[in-house]
Amino acid sequence: MPGPAADGRQVPFRNAKEEIRARIEVSGGGGDPQRLGGRGQRQIVVWRNVVLMSLLHLGAVYSLALIPKAKLLTLLWAYFCFLLSALGVTAGAHRLWSHRSYKAKLPLRIFLAVANSMAFQNDIFEWSRDHRVHHKYSETDADPHNARRGFFFSHIGWLFVRKHPDVIEKGRKLDLTDLLADPVVRFQRKYYKITVVLMCFVIPTLVPWCAWEESLWNSYFLASILRYTISLNISWLVNSAAHMYGNRPYDKHISPRQNPLVTLGAIGEGFHNYHHTFPFDYSASEFGLNFNPTTWFIDLMCWLGLATDRKRATKPMIKARKARTGDGST
Template sequence: MQGPAADGDRGPARSARELSGAGLGGRGRRPDARGQRSTIVWRNVVLMSLLHLGALYSLLLIPQAQPLTLLWAYFCFLVTALGVTAGAHRLWSHRSYKAKLPLRIFLAAANSMAFQNDIFEWSRDHRVHHKYSETDADPHNARRGFFFSHIGWLFVRKHRDVIEKGRKLDVTDLLADPVVQFQRKYYKISVVLMCFVLPTVVPWCIWGETLWNSYFLASILRYTISLNVTWLVNSAAHMYGNRPYDKCISPRQNPLVTLGAIGEGFHNYHHTFPFDYSASEFGLNFNPTTWFIDFMCWLGLATDRKRATKSMIEARKARTGDGST
């Protein structure tokens, strides 16, 4: 799963061939001629350092804040998470279910609140991650260590293999979705409004919280926590846990990541059956994203949920699993 890129590509949609590689080697992200040295992107280092310092300062403001402000910050965290898990990940990256226009609009807005690259860029990079997991073509290759797979991959230019393999992906489905293209076109202003302005203004206008507390708690702290929870799927869920479905791959089942990432920590299952809309064998258990998608189906806003069958799961466990449950 992805994180924000301060130098992502933007602009109007072009052909599938042009856009499939756009941004993968954007300004400040090209590897050197040999593709070996990791050139530091100092702008990202500075911005992420300032963001995390701001989040640490935000902790000091919690005792001063009104309870409603803390509840609002948590609500924004949940919306942020759904924009990534139910939206960019399960819907647009894997096409594991279908969503009608009102739901796609909501998920696109929630994805802008997440500020982890636009849907097109997030989904394209995630497809590269799945197809070339734990290789140099993986944007956050866990074989390069915990720090790199967690946040370090944002601090260096992308490996040339990420760029080359990414250009070969089929992204025509993303190009054909007007919601994806609209969000991409207006991504910067949507991020300002959804990630920073809306979370800050609501507590100030409705229940009289100070702008200072609102900004640091509902925007900065919430945003920083949501980023790190997402990054744990790239790092911890690729290093710690069991592998009941496929012991030959790195991704693992990690209960703590599951709790923080609202259902995305069943990672050995997900990489074994990436088409499954629940990203887990266990359906609704510890999986708020699945609850949300099922509720949207009940409302008639989502359809065609894809699932791995029980026989398929058991056969895969017997063939490649590590024997754990």
């Protein structure tokens, strides 16, 4: 569930236009767009990220023209890499390390850390720290991708500017000893750059080239660049679309929504109103295995003896919360 607002009260969710209008009024109508970052803070653009993300997306657009020329195995391999990297985020950094919603034995933690490096969305420690801040201070200046600042900011714009000081301040106050106590997290953080180069770019490119003689050009742009760009944007939709579009059957007082399209793309992460209401639930959904490949994976790992202690919200708990704070939808 979201934490308290910056002033100690729960601030109702507003759309981007309302938020900009409110901040202009508070600042006296100065009109400086760089000061719309909250409390009059001037936003410092990280031009390196702007350039790199622009080049990455241009490369992805070019990659689309290569699809008809590629071998079917290459396209299937790219999709497999997408699923693998997605699990590194959803089952790994998110449900395991951020929320501790289940326990994983060492072989599974190593696998998820490797998959997380393929995802290239910051190392497990940093991802989990920022996600815990996001939950505790959701939709405030301490939220790294505060949806109250609009779709673009919550989707990708938050990567184009320096973090708001509140994000850094609140992040430093969190108890992260559980993350630092995990040797897998420490190892991945120490060697993150090396593992990212290997898992996100080198291995996805070399496998099609070596195994079924795909061209190195097609392998790189399809299995690395296009796959990586798509996986990033689908993950970002959880921060943007799933905080703006959909119903709120569990808590109508918070912005996260149930978004079926995000659920399909993000292998089970679009039940966002439920997740913010019951963040400890390993399934991140009331519906268990339905439309939730990440839950399938965790259940399979439990069946294999590699995962244990799955946490769940009980049916009476869910029913009572729906009746008390839900919007009446299902």
